[in-house]
Amino acid sequence: MTEHTLTVAGVAVDPRHWIGGERVASAGTFTDVSPIDGRALGEIARGTPAEAAAAVAAAKAAFPAWAATPRAERARILHAIADGVEKRLEELAIVETTDNGALLRSHRRGVMPRVAHNFRFFADWSLTLDHEDFETRGHTNHVSWDPAGPCVLITPWNAPLMLATWKIAPALAAGNTVVLKPAEWSPLTASLLADIAAEAGLPAGVLNVVQGYGSEIGDALTSHPDVRRISFTGSVPTARRIAASAAPHLTPLSLELGGKSPLLVFADADLDLAVDLAVEQYDNAGQVCLAATRILVEETVAEEFTRRFVAKAGALVQGDPREEATDIGPTIHPRQLDRIDGFVRRAVEAGARVVIGGHRVDERSYAPTLLTEVAQDSEIVQEEVFGPVLTLQTFADEDEAVRLADDTRFGLAATLVTGDRERADRVTGRLTAGTVWVNCFFVRDLKAPFGGSRHSGVGREGGTWSFDFYCDLKNTVTAPKGWNDHG
Incomplete structure (x- = not known):
């Protein structure tokens, strides 16, 4: 416990940002309120463009080493994060219920187990990424999935941790680094995840969490020239602003924008x-x-x-x-x-x-x-x-x-x-x-593509589709001749 720590439903939560493997405060704060009873849960660090830039810089600095880490070692760390989620499942469930008002029984039985599964699934799936080599007039084509770089992930308040890890897990498994901007109405479990990831051995700067209002830090994140991917779940008007912000650098976007199903x-x-x-x-x-x-x-x-x-x-x-x-x-x-x-x-x-x-x-x-x-x-x-x-x-x-x-x-x-x-x-x-x-509803498999058509979104994530988004796909074509073999 430190002077900065909040106690939420008996669980210690640090309200500061997580940047470059350290807790970082802001000059200002915003009040997080429980929808259950309207009670103030505490003051949360209110990010500014300076903290947003620092988080992107930390992600950029950490990227080369994480990208070079073998897939199997990245997968091992993601499984360790899943272990940490399962160890603290009850704490995560009660904090998220207190923070966003969703059913505690659902968090215990479905949502938090799914959080752990997100990490395990994408860790394992990353090890299966492979495309059979093929020939073109005697030349060999080899397809690879290369890490793209720092990713900005902007997540909603209705299922905060599950939807955040649905993006974080494949981004990390692909070898990218992450800046997570959680919704200001439900920021607490993102902070707990930062602790869990650090305890699991995730290197400093690979996962960063910046809290605050999208209107104040969103553009600093989505317009940053060092950001290589942006994934957003939320409203159509906000998506339009993000797309405009990302356009000058042609930053690829994945947008899930709800619906009227x-x-x-x-x-x-x-x-x-x-x-x-x-x-x-x-x-x-x-x-x-x-x-x-x-x-x-x-x-x-x-x-x-x-x-x-x-x-x-x-x-x-x-x-x-x-x-x-x-x-x-x-x-x-x-x-x-x-x-x-x-x-x-x-x-x-x-x-x-x-x-x-x-x-x-x-x-x-x-x-x-x-x-x-x-x-x-x-x-x-x-x-x-x-x-x-x-x-x-x-x-x-x-x-x-x-x-x-x-x-x-x-x-x-x-x-x-x-x-x-x-x-x-x-x-x-x-x-x-x-x-x-x-004849069913909400049966979801992480192997399946997920996303929307028309104003419900751009792109698909899930299974290999996630890695297609979070990676730069490369095709290497090799000629059959020209080698100086000295065997």
């Missing part, structure tokens, strides 16, 4: 399954980029679907996310709660009917909401709310279902529920989405 329910579907999947969209208080917030139901079963949905959703328990029985916790921040409420109020004013919810539960939470009688071109159908708000529309046939599903500017994911395999094949082939789930 549909859930299509056909009359031949298992309605109980369809209802279960629809109610699941309230997970994490609706603060999930992949959530299928637009429910599209074939009109012949819409009434029965709605009846079952209302009954199922009515059994959800809303409350303290630290309690085992709680299904829906608080919204991350009062500003986000106001935003959600504004969307619903404007929708109702425009003619939408509230089936359930439609109101604040208290100053921290919003009731699970379902709206019907919404126009396809309305704000509530077209724009991402990022809260526990779903809309329900009906369709007459397959063509109309696809038309409604694809009629937004997004294309991150889609979910389809049907008992007809041929229909599933037809419809999934017509949908615009980076991921389509059929």
Whole structure:
């Protein structure tokens, strides 16, 4: 414990930046507040362009040695980081729940184990990177994945550590160094990860963490000429600013920008399954980029679907996310709660009917909401709310279902529920989405490509796709002659 250390849910957390293997303070701070009860958790170092530049400089200085480290040794250190995550899993879970309000049971059973898995998977996958050599008129082609350089990773608040390590792990496994900028509404587990990485033997400067507001340090990071990759998860407007900032240096970008995903329910579907999947969209208080917030139901079963949905959703328990029985916790921040409420109020004013919810539960939470009688071109159908708000529309046939599903500017994911395999094949082939789930939801494999189409993003990560992004691919062509062999 030091004079700088915060105690959060009984866990010591250092609120300073982590730059070049050392804790670094800033002249200013910002207050981190728990969404559970509005209590101030402590003052966090508020980064400036000076700290951002220092972090990039540290990453640049550490890059040559880390890039030259054999893949197997890099993998060994990443596995040691995963060991550290598993050792401190309970601490990470309670700190993140306190910091962002997501369910403690989910952090314990799913999210934090996935954090460790991120490191193990990409460590092991890096050892498999290989492309069979091939011949061109007697010349040999050899493909290699070369480390790109310092990477800036900018991550959101809804699943802070899991989404950060989804980027950090492949970047490090590829031989790059990293500057992580966590969301200012949920910065704490990023600081704990820096400690874990250092204890695992990650060299100084390979991972750096700079906290603060994107409006104050974002440009200093994304416009820096020494940054070789930028990966961002967040909103479309912020992505546009990042792209403009990165453009002068042509810095490659990977952007995951959320969506307005549909859930299509056909009359031949298992309605109980369809209802279960629809109610699941309230997970994490609706603060999930992949959530299928637009429910599209074939009109012949819409009434029965709605009846079952209302009954199922009515059994959800809303409350303290630290309690085992709680299904829906608080919204991350009062500003986000106001935003959600504004969307619903404007929708109702425009003619939408509230089936359930439609109101604040208290100053921290919003009731699970379902709206019907919404126009396809309305704000509530077209724009991402990022809260526990779903809309329900009906369709007459397959063509109309696809038309409604694809009629937004997004294309991150889609979910389809049907008992007809041929229909599933037809419809999934017509949908615009980076991921389509059929009779299931949120089944994710790190080997699979992940990303969105249209305004849902640029690029894909996962498996080899991650290394294609975080590396410079090189093809070496060697002639069969010209060697001075003295064997």
